[in-house]
Amino acid sequence: MSFDFEMDVLPRVIRAGRYPLADRNFSVSYLNSSTNALHIYDYRGKIRLSGNQYDIAPGTITITPMGTDARYDLEKPGFHYCTHFKFPVQNGKNGNSLSLPLCMDLGESRSAAESKFMNLIWWIQQAGTSPNADHAAALVLQEFLVWLDWINKSRSENFGRKAMTAVAGAAMEIDRRLSREISIPEICHSAGLSQNYLAKLFRSQYGVTMNRYLINRRIEYARHLLECTALPVKEIGTRVGIPDPQHFNKLFRKIARKSPSAFRKNI
Incomplete structure (x- = not known):
């Protein structure tokens, strides 16, 4: 029941x-x-x-x-x-x-x-x-x-107390560092768990890998900036931690199914 x-x-x-x-x-x-x-x-x-x-x-x-x-x-x-x-x-x-x-x-x-x-x-x-x-x-x-x-x-899902805290902490650390370079191995080290183990727990909790979670959060933030500011697309890419314009455009298209410029025009 x-x-x-x-x-x-x-x-x-x-x-x-x-x-x-x-x-x-x-x-x-x-x-x-x-x-x-x-x-x-x-x-x-x-x-x-x-x-x-x-x-x-x-x-x-x-x-x-x-x-x-x-x-x-x-x-x-x-x-x-x-x-x-x-x-x-x-x-x-x-x-x-x-x-x-x-x-x-x-x-x-x-x-x-x-x-x-x-x-x-x-x-x-x-x-x-x-x-x-x-x-x-x-x-x-x-x-x-x-x-x-x-x-x-x-x-x-067999999470221990330490594992639950580590997964939540990893997600928070990713969110805090969206605009900066992020090392997934460094986050795992800070959590006190092996990269393979934390990656398994993270995917079980959030349904995606840590790297995909990072990309999703960055593109989500980019959408917000495209909607609410007049910042150039290149500047937005830098602000969300993807300073290479070509790479930013590629990742944005992958998640949003359209380019940053097209997304802004359709708002």
Whole structure:
């Protein structure tokens, strides 16, 4: 079972907070027909979601889709973070959706998750004083769900914590140095991983090689400059780290399917 949601609509946060629980022997049924629930646990025990049983421990997160029967058997009373939320009714799927497992172990990401959740609680608490609090809470929850998807996919592809950090760091380093000469081996060395290993992880995460990612980002920046400035094409090539006009024109055509000058004329 999984929790599927569309990316192009914001959730509506009904409530969020930190609450006590002391249920034993799956004796209490929680069944909400109108909202989904997300929990981060501080205690140990078991949960049943529509008959499927999962172990829970400090740092476990569960998502209970609306209409799902949830029951607990705790080793001893404790506290959990919880939010109830819903998505607007949609007419069909738009294809831009994510799927999360109903139970995840946050592991080393637990503190980051709790920090994000505290931000959600803070915005809910501002609902009576800020007209934008509900919208801010919706954005925080959506970002949290997308972040969980990233954590889940990274783990399913056998990324370790160090590897995840290294891949993100490599992408950031490429972005910081778009206008300068970039050595892929140097970036791998800075990440503390072999070039072959980092290249494999990077492609698994971003779907392209590091070199193609670099080219894509440079051409994306070049498009921006062509759209928003009157800079000569040669100057734009220099600014995006491709000072050779012929090489810049060739790479731009490869990505954009037209020359820089033709791209500008069609704006």
